[in-house]
Amino acid sequence: xxxxxxxxxxxxxxxxxxxxxxxxxxxxxxxxxxxxxxxxxxxxxxxxxxxxxxxxxxxxxxxxxxxxxxxxxxxxxxxxxxxxxxxxxxxxxxxxxxxxxxxxxxxxxxxxxxxxxxxxxxxxxxxxxxxxxxxxxxxxxxxxxxxxxxxxxxxxxxxxxxxxxxxxxxxxxxxxxxxxxxxxxxxxxxxxxxxxxxxxxxxxxxxxxxxxxxxxxxxxxxxxxxxxxxxxxxxxxxxxxxxxxxxxxxxxxxxxxxxxxxxxxxxxxxxxxxxxxxxxxxxxxxxxxxxxxxxxxxxxxxxxxxxxxxxxxxxxxxxxxxxxxxxxxxxxxxxxxxxxxxxxxxxxxxxxxxxxxxxxxxxxxxxxxxxxxxxxxxxxxxxxxxxxxxxxxxxxxxxxxxxxxxxxxxxxxxxxxxxxxxxxxxxxxxxxxxxxxxxxxxxxxxxxxxxxxxxxxxxxxxxxxxxxxxxxxxxxxxxxxxxxxxxxxxxxxxxxxxxxxxxxxxxxxxxxxxxxxxxxxxxxxxxxxxxxxxxxxxxxxxxxxxxxxxxxxxxxxxxxxxxxxxxxxxxxxxxxxxxxxxxxxxxxxxxxxxxxxxxxxxxxxxxxxxxxxxxxxxxxxxxxxxxxxxxxxxxxxxxxxxxxxxxxxxxxxxxxxxxxxxxxxxxxxxxxxxxxxxxxxxxxxx
Numbered sequence: 001x002x003x004x005x006x007x008x009x010x011x012x013x014x015x016x017x018x019x020x021x022x023x024x025x026x027x028x029x030x031x032x033x034x035x036x037x038x039x040x041x042x043x044x045x046x047x048x049x050x051x052x053x054x055x056x057x058x059x060x061x062x063x064x065x066x067x068x069x070x071x072x073x074x075x076x077x078x079x080x081x082x083x084x085x086x087x088x089x090x091x092x093x094x095x096x097x098x099x100x101x102x103x104x105x106x107x108x109x110x111x112x113x114x115x116x117x118x119x120x121x122x123x124x125x126x127x128x129x130x131x132x133x134x135x136x137x138x139x140x141x142x143x144x145x146x147x148x149x150x151x152x153x154x155x156x157x158x159x160x161x162x163x164x165x166x167x168x169x170x171x172x173x174x175x176x177x178x179x180x181x182x183x184x185x186x187x188x189x190x191x192x193x194x195x196x197x198x199x200x201x202x203x204x205x206x207x208x209x210x211x212x213x214x215x216x217x218x219x220x221x222x223x224x225x226x227x228x229x230x231x232x233x234x235x236x237x238x239x240x241x242x243x244x245x246x247x248x249x250x251x252x253x254x255x256x257x258x259x260x261x262x263x264x265x266x267x268x269x270x271x272x273x274x275x276x277x278x279x280x281x282x283x284x285x286x287x288x289x290x291x292x293x294x295x296x297x298x299x300x301x302x303x304x305x306x307x308x309x310x311x312x313x314x315x316x317x318x319x320x321x322x323x324x325x326x327x328x329x330x331x332x333x334x335x336x337x338x339x340x341x342x343x344x345x346x347x348x349x350x351x352x353x354x355x356x357x358x359x360x361x362x363x364x365x366x367x368x369x370x371x372x373x374x375x376x377x378x379x380x381x382x383x384x385x386x387x388x389x390x391x392x393x394x395x396x397x398x399x400x401x402x403x404x405x406x407x408x409x410x411x412x413x414x415x416x417x418x419x420x421x422x423x424x425x426x427x428x429x430x431x432x433x434x435x436x437x438x439x440x441x442x443x444x445x446x447x448x449x450x451x452x453x454x455x456x457x458x459x460x461x462x463x464x465x466x467x468x469x470x471x472x473x474x475x476x477x478x479x480x481x482x483x484x485x486x487x488x489x490x491x492x493x494x495x496x497x498x499x500x501x502x503x504x505x506x507x508x509x510x511x512x513x514x515x516x517x518x519x520x521x522x523x524x525x526x527x528x529x530x531x532x533x534x535x536x537x538x539x540x541x542x543x544x545x546x547x548x549x550x551x552x553x554x555x556x557x558x559x560x561x562x563x564x565x566x567x568x569x570x571x572x573x574x575x576x577x578x579x580x581x582x583x584x585x586x587x588x589x590x591x592x593x594x595x596x597x598x599x600x601x602x603x604x605x606x607x608x609x610x611x612x613x614x615x616x617x618x619x620x621x622x623x624x625x626x627x628x629x630x631x632x633x634x635x636x637x638x639x640x641x642x643x644x645x646x647x648x649x650x651x652x653x654x655x656x657x658x659x660x661x662x663x664x665x666x667x668x669x670x671x672x673x674x675x676x677x678x679x680x681x682x683x684x685x686x
Contacts, residue, residue: 578602
């Protein structure tokens with residue numbers, strides 16, 4: 001909480017596993033010369049270390065900062081939580097004992113009309129346009145790091161939203177309105193407000209949305225559409241609102257406006273609540289697009305470090321459960337190699353598996369981490385597929401793509417062996433490490449990635465170039481678990497429409513399997529876990545049945561193939577790494593054709609077993625690595641599907657931390673049982 005801000009209240013809102021917070025915040029406004037209070041909804045994805053887009057809501061006559069939250073907030077906040085955007089709800093005027101007022105409801109306090117008053121007595125404090133268009137956005141950016149902004153309002157607020165957006169379209173990602181005062185110079189409310197605040201109706205023409213459009217010869221290219229909802233039974237429709245005038249002006253200049261005349265609705269908040277979700281979705285689509293375009297335009301200058309060793313922070317695993325933050329030196333990339341700045345690293349159970357000594361290939365000292373979002377800092381000789389400044393995801397399953405590689409040329413597998421031997425030995429393809437500690441000692445690489453470091457070196461064939469439009473602290477989850485779960489469904493098993501599926505283990509991989517199965521058209525999706533608190537998230541992603549195997553009086557495979565189904569499921573997936581669970585997953589697969597996919601990695605020395613009869617009677621046991629995705633070809637496609645809105649992934653990121661040293665906090669979160677992915681963001685934003 002900033003010294004300049006006072007949080008009046010903070011309330012948890014929303015449904016589901018995640019939920020945001022609705023705040024009321026008071027501050028002194030330089031624009032109005034008074035204290036101002038605004039409401040602020042922040043979604044569960046909000047993080048001070050990265051920018052969250054925000055939708056401005058402007059209320060109508062007689063309202064304050066609370067009306068929208070109280071009367072439409074339930075639906076609006078759930079919609080904003082789903083879309084990952086914030087909502088700010090300012091007051092409609094300055095207030096206080098020394099602030100000018102009027103006996104009428106449509107002037108003075110509660111009716112600031114979103115202009116900067118020039119006439120006494122209102123000129124002292126009524127500078128709502130400056131407050132909304134300038135001061136409040138700056139405050140939200142500086143204090144809360146809110147990014148791209150859009151604007152919406154109702155009645156007087158609808159007029160304010162349209163006129164503010166039309167005056168400066170490049171500053172706003174979207175604009176929409178409910179029952180706006182569309183042509184205030186031609187209605188009693190506007191005539192009274194402009195006369196009292198600005199001295200004349202003529203002085204209000206610059207703030208009249210209809211007049212602004214009438215003066216244009218071409219549309220505003222910044223707004224591909226403008227959404228307006230209007231009730232047919234609105235008592236103010238004919239005398240005060242006049243949407244037909246706005247539509248005529250829009251048609252004349254070619255501006256697209258979608259006007260929905262809602263049959264039977266009036267001017268009330270019941271009308272707003274009925275359609276607010278449509279508007280939040282409308283704004284979110286455009287806010288995220290503007291945010292992505294801003295990311296894509298960022299340029300980086302790495303000339304000061306290229307060709308030189310870099311000293312940086314890293315988490316070094318010195319031995320079993322011995323993880324230490326150290327200063328290390330990262331050498332420049334050699335031929336066929338790429339050095340990257342790691343922006344964010346997501347902690348995966350495979351990292352912990354190695355740290356705890358369960359990995360037979362585990363080597364110490366090493367730098368763990370393999371699920372990260374990075375920026376290319378420099379490239380070695382012969383590297384052509386990426387260049388400095390590119391955004392990339394390290395991929396522990398490389399793809400050389402060479403025509404003499406039978407693995408890369410085959411669509412049956414993604415297991416390119418080009419650098420497998422050296423990767424397993426913890427070194428780069430030339431047999432040496434790029435990491436040294438403060439004493440000059442060599443440090444092993446891990447899975448060809450080693451992203452628990454501010455900088456790392458990768459083989460070019462282990463680097464997938466992705467769109468700059470996605471935040472790297474979000475994209476990083478495509479580097480392992482989420483992609484593995486999705487690919488197990490789509491590539492390894494090729495689950496068909498109408499299939500039945502059982503998923504054992506509801507961590508990030510298991511939930512990705514459920515999401516992928518739902519997207520593939522599976523109609524029965526059985527979620528199995530010993531922690532029932534995970535069932536709610538599984539349900540939201542498409543699971544239809546839920547089994548806590550600890551509560552059963554029989555083996556879980558008998559419950560699934562016998563009680564829940566007659567013969568078993570078409571496809572089953574083990575996402576636990578437990579060999580007993582792997583057996584259960586196979587044995588609940590459908591007699592005659594059922595397939596069971598092993599995704600979880602078992603501890604060193606463990607073996608799987610079942611009666612051969614299970615296979616003789618038609619079941620197939622298979623496994624997957626990275627979901628069968630060919631890394632450099634397919635990871636960029638997954639990222640693009642997310643950008644297109646077809647593949648949401650925000651729900652996987654449940655914890656966020658700052659700084660390399662916070663990796664220990666991420667490990668604690670992962671052990672808590674309520675964490676899917678903990679993302680640690682490194683260093684300052686470039």
